[in-house]
Amino acid sequence: MYGHKKSDFLWGALIGGTVATLVSLLFTTKKGKQIQKQVCDLYDDVEETVKDAFHDTKDKVEEGVDHVSKKVAGKKHDDDHHKHSK
Numbered sequence: 888m889y890g891h892k893k894s895d896f897l898w899g900a901l902i903g904g905t906v907a908t909l910v911s912l913l914f915t916t917k918k919g920k921q922i923q924k925q926v927c928d929l930y931d932d933v934e935e936t937v938k939d940a941f942h943d944t945k946d947k948v949e950e951g952v953d954h955v956s957k958k959v960a961g962k963k964h965d966d967d968h969h970k971h972s973k
């Protein structure tokens with residue numbers, strides 16, 4: 888449960904920070920090319936952060952599935968062993 892709340896907070900902070908940055912960039916007095924570059928840089932940073940979060944989550948899910956599969960296989964093996972020893 889704690890991990891879910893932490894994840895929600897991180898996503899909210901990421902999205903809120905992105906929106907705030909974009910709004911501040913759009914209302915500055917910088918030249919258009921500078922703003923475009925900053926927006927592109929920000930997009931690249933956000934894209935990289937999302938990809939990293941996706942891969943981390945994917946790795947954790949795969950580890951969890953592998954762990955559960957091993958537990959299920961071990962339990963099945965124990966059940967089969969008890970059936971044959973009777």
